[in-house]
Amino acid sequence: xxxxxxxxxxxxxxxxxxxxxxxxxxxxxxxxxxxxxxxxxxxxxxxxxxxxxxxxxxxxxxxxxxxxxxxxxxxxxxxxxxxxxxxxxxxxxxxxxxxxxxxxxxxxxxxxxxx
Amino acid sequence: xxxxxxxxxxxxxxxxxxxxxxxxxxxxxxxxxxxxxxxxxxxxxxxxxxxxxxxxxxxxxxxxxxxxxxxxxxxxxxxxxxxxxxxxxxxxxxxxxxxxxxxxxxxxxxxxxxxxxxxxxxxxxxxxxxxxxxxxxxxxxxxxxxxxxxxxxxxxxxxxxxxxxxxxxxxxxxxxxxxxxxxxxxxxxxxxxxxxxxxxxxxxxxxxxxxxxxxxxxxxxxxxxxxxxxxxxxxxxxxxxxxxxxxxxxxxxxxxxxxxxxxxxxxxxxxxxxxxxxxxxxxxxxxxxxxxxxxxxxxxxxxxxxxxxxxxxxxxxxxxxxxxxxxxxxxxxxxxxxxxxxxxxxxxxxxxxxxxxxxxxxxxxxxxxxxxxxxxxxxxxxxxxxxxxxxxxxxxxxxxxxxxxxxxxxxxxxxxxxxxxxxxxxxxxxxxxxxxxxxxxxxxxxxxxxxxxxxxxxxxxxxxxxxxxxxxxxxxxxxxxxxxxxxxxxxxxxxxxxxxx
Numbered sequence: 001x002x003x004x005x006x007x008x009x010x011x012x013x014x015x016x017x018x019x020x021x022x023x024x025x026x027x028x029x030x031x032x033x034x035x036x037x038x039x040x041x042x043x044x045x046x047x048x049x050x051x052x053x054x055x056x057x058x059x060x061x062x063x064x065x066x067x068x069x070x071x072x073x074x075x076x077x078x079x080x081x082x083x084x085x086x087x088x089x090x091x092x093x094x095x096x097x098x099x100x101x102x103x104x105x106x107x108x109x110x111x112x113x114x115x
Numbered sequence: 116x117x118x119x120x121x122x123x124x125x126x127x128x129x130x131x132x133x134x135x136x137x138x139x140x141x142x143x144x145x146x147x148x149x150x151x152x153x154x155x156x157x158x159x160x161x162x163x164x165x166x167x168x169x170x171x172x173x174x175x176x177x178x179x180x181x182x183x184x185x186x187x188x189x190x191x192x193x194x195x196x197x198x199x200x201x202x203x204x205x206x207x208x209x210x211x212x213x214x215x216x217x218x219x220x221x222x223x224x225x226x227x228x229x230x231x232x233x234x235x236x237x238x239x240x241x242x243x244x245x246x247x248x249x250x251x252x253x254x255x256x257x258x259x260x261x262x263x264x265x266x267x268x269x270x271x272x273x274x275x276x277x278x279x280x281x282x283x284x285x286x287x288x289x290x291x292x293x294x295x296x297x298x299x300x301x302x303x304x305x306x307x308x309x310x311x312x313x314x315x316x317x318x319x320x321x322x323x324x325x326x327x328x329x330x331x332x333x334x335x336x337x338x339x340x341x342x343x344x345x346x347x348x349x350x351x352x353x354x355x356x357x358x359x360x361x362x363x364x365x366x367x368x369x370x371x372x373x374x375x376x377x378x379x380x381x382x383x384x385x386x387x388x389x390x391x392x393x394x395x396x397x398x399x400x401x402x403x404x405x406x407x408x409x410x411x412x413x414x415x416x417x418x419x420x421x422x423x424x425x426x427x428x429x430x431x432x433x434x435x436x437x438x439x440x441x442x443x444x445x446x447x448x449x450x451x452x453x454x455x456x457x458x459x460x461x462x463x464x465x466x467x468x469x470x471x472x473x474x475x476x477x478x479x480x481x482x483x484x485x486x487x488x489x490x491x492x493x494x495x496x497x498x499x500x501x502x503x504x505x506x507x508x509x510x511x512x513x514x515x516x517x518x519x520x521x522x523x524x525x526x527x528x529x530x531x532x533x534x535x536x537x538x539x540x541x542x543x544x545x546x547x548x549x550x551x552x553x554x555x556x557x558x559x560x561x562x563x564x565x566x567x568x569x570x571x572x573x574x575x576x577x578x579x580x581x582x583x584x585x586x587x588x589x590x591x592x593x594x595x596x597x598x599x600x601x602x603x604x605x606x607x608x609x610x611x612x613x614x615x616x
Contacts, residue, residue: 035462055423058495068497072553092217096445108457
């Protein structure tokens with residue numbers, strides 16, 4: 001499967017800081033697994049364009065060699081003791097499932113996609 | 116005589132002394148909910164039998180001689196973002212409508228252990244994304260001060276419930292201001308603890324590096340009591356801090372600012388701020404000075420970039436977190452007619468199950484994380500996050516706490532900003548820096564704006580794990596202002612039972 005995320009940058013002529021094209025919005029909707037209606041795509045193209053133009057202000061900051069922060073406080077890996085603990089029963093785990101069968105989640109077909 | 120106007124501390128004392136039972140107090144609050152919530156619409160779910168059973172169980176524990184916590188028997192409104200085994204958990208989203216989680220959030224479990232009585236689940240902006248509660252799939256909540264105004268958001272059901280005397284306490288979560296802004300616009304106390312000070316286990320995730328559970332209450336002491344009841348290390352949350360909870364109750368009782376160094380953030384004021392908000396804020400600063408604090412102006416030059424950085428970081432994390440809503444294991448499933456693929460069903464379900472703000476943020480986050488745009492947007496935003504943390508560090512070398520208005524305006528009319536996302540986002544202008552840096556911040560009432568007679572909040576920020584400091588300052592302001600007003604600010608709110616008629 002090709003890198004579908006990379007396709008975004010070439011899907012339209014939009015450049016960082018510029019407005020977003022409707023084609024790009026449609027592509028983002030596919031990446032986001034959102035089957036949006038045509039009128040939603042039109043509306044979002046305008047709104048996302050406005051928001052992206054506004055948030056592009058972060059590019060004004062001369063950040064040169066400033067390290068990025070992904071998390072406010074230092075993170076360390078946390079392990080728990082390797083002990084058996086009670087978990088959910090199959091009934092509890094399946095209690096919210098849209099469909100289940102033989103103690104399993106029942107899902108629509110997953111093969112033959114993108115043919 | 117109903118108990119609804121008493122503080123949580125007073126109610127707990129009544130229960131402890133045997134003057135009132137938890138069941139009687141629960142009954143009073145259920146009656147209040149029945150009387151006013153048709154107009155306020157704070158709650159999504161209230162099950163009277165469940166509430167009374169919880170209350171009777173607390174009374175039985177006490178009768179059996181069990182030692183109970185300092186809030187035992189006190190009712191609480193619980194934001195519908197925390198999982199609850201015995202109540203639906205929806206995040207105000209169609210995609211989770213009617214979902215009954217098989218487990219309790221850590222915060223929920225600790226409320227139960229402490230003997231608090233959970234009255235029900237409160238409304239919020241869908242998945243906690245918003246500043247007005249208008250983004251709920253299940254209706255808009257109304258501000259008890261003026262039913263035509265927003266109660267803030269995303270914890271707007273919680274703020275409205277407490278301001279309407281439907282509950283003395285409520286839980287909230289704060290990702291960009293979602294506890295402090297609703298508290299400010301409804302005349303309450305709202306606290307965002309240090310990130311990692313309260314557990315995220317069982318809090319349905321929006322932006323994991325920012326989400327922080329915290330209390331809403333009518334007094335600073337009540338907020339501190341609730342903070343202490345549900346905070347502290349949780350082995351089930353990998354970002355939970357394994358350190359003692361700061362002494363917040365002691366600080367709230369101490370309530371003095373003598374000798375404390377207070378910094379006024381220069382960047383938060385001026386254009387875009389309502390004159391009545393600035394007037395009350397400046398009075399509060401003068402008050403702090405008169406109480407013996409040393410006040411200086413402090414510049415935090417990168418704070419003006421906090422809002423754009425937040426609206427890249429939070430949507431990016433949201434687009435990843437909300438990928439779990441895939442129509443396979445729980446929640447809504449749409450269009451599964453035997454011919455469609457799992458991926459088609461997923462896309463149809465998400466399009467129908469998510470509201471417009473959630474879709475906007477998922478798309479924005481997907482955009483910011485796309486290769487080709489990642490460095491220009493998400494990468495830059497993360498660098499701004501570093502610069503904001505450095506601004507805080509530099510400021511805290513000069514002062515003990517920072518202050519600002521909590522929000523640039525008072526409660527705005529319902530509908531005014533509903534389809535203008537950028538205008539809506541401005542409500543979080545002053546609250547976002549503390550989320551990005553993970554430090555502690557509180558909002559306390561500091562009066563009513565002259566233009567509209569609506570509440571104004573004072574924000575007090577302190578370094579990581581110095582949560583007690585903001586309680587100390589908040590309690591000192593509360594005490595001095597209540598002396599001036601002759602009682603709590605909320606006593607000046609219009610009589611809701613009249614408004615409801």
